[in-house]
Amino acid sequence: MGGFHSVPDDHQYRILSKKTGFSLEQIGILHNRFKHLSHNSDTLRRDDLYTxxxxxxxxxxxxxxxxxxxxxxxxxxxxxxxxxxGFEEFLTVMSYFRPLSVHMTEEEKEVIRRAKLRFLFNMHDTDNDGTITLEEYRHVVEELLSRSGKLGRETAKGIADAAMLEVASMSMGRMGPDEFYAGITFEHFLKILKGIEIETKMHIRFLNMDTKILCK
Incomplete structure (x- = not known):
């Protein structure tokens, strides 16, 4: 995967900068993070991130x-x-967490907002079918609640089911008794999160970031 190996040169850095929006300095720092996590390999595996x-x-x-x-x-x-x-894929995924620039136009901000929301949607659409199903949504909510240590698994499951019904109501309106809610589409996802400033919440301070808190 990826087209860059070992240490990218200035030309490759500029290509990556244009694609991801990172400065050359940020790309250099993130390349060091990548090499640290991959143990100086040209590729990164799941086990590397789980450390x-x-x-x-x-x-x-x-x-x-x-x-x-x-x-x-x-x-x-x-x-x-x-x-x-490879590093290019790693950097591309990291770019979804890039904070907005004060010099961006409203149109540019909207493009970035939609890209961030699509990334979040993909994260929860675990079976890659274009919808966040009841099971996928329930799993996320259950994990968030049960790992808090305050709720048992069954209580968390009940809250997750209720939350999914609320999302269905927001997405589809009142449904008839014979209707089946298949799941949240991306357009429904945009509707649900309308008004939430995901652009300012979903970011990492890259220049001050320590390798060990890469995804915090």
Whole structure:
């Protein structure tokens, strides 16, 4: 995977900068992070990301890790998982967490917002079928609640089921007794999160970032 190996040169850095929006300095720092995590290899595997200590206590650890190996997040045609990624794929996925620039136009901000939301949608659409199903949504909510230590698994499951019904109501309106809610489509997802400033919440301070808290 990826077209860059070992240490990218200035020309390759500029190509990556244009694609991801990162500065050359940020790309250099993230390349060092990549080499640290991959033990100086040209490719990164899932096990490398699972070594990040702060990620181990994250209730959606597996979804975060899988997002780095999902072809849908590489900004190229294709879908399905890969077994390893190169620096270009790693940097592309990291770019979804890039904070907005004060110099961006409203149109540019909207493009980035939609890309961030598509990334989040893909993260929860684990079976890659274009919808976040009841089971997928329930799993995420259950994990978030049960790992808090305050609720048991059955209580968390009940809250997850109720939350899914609420989402269905927001997405589809009142449904008839014979209607079946298949799941959240991306357009429904956009509707549900309308008004939430995901652009300011979904970011990492790259220049001050320590390798061990890469995905915090």
């Amino acid at each position: 990040i200590q702060d990620l181990k206590c994250n209730p959606i650890q597996s979804q975060i890790v899988e997002a780095f190996f999902d072809r849908r997040n590489f900004q190229v045609d294709g879908e399905g998982p890969v077994q390893e990624i």
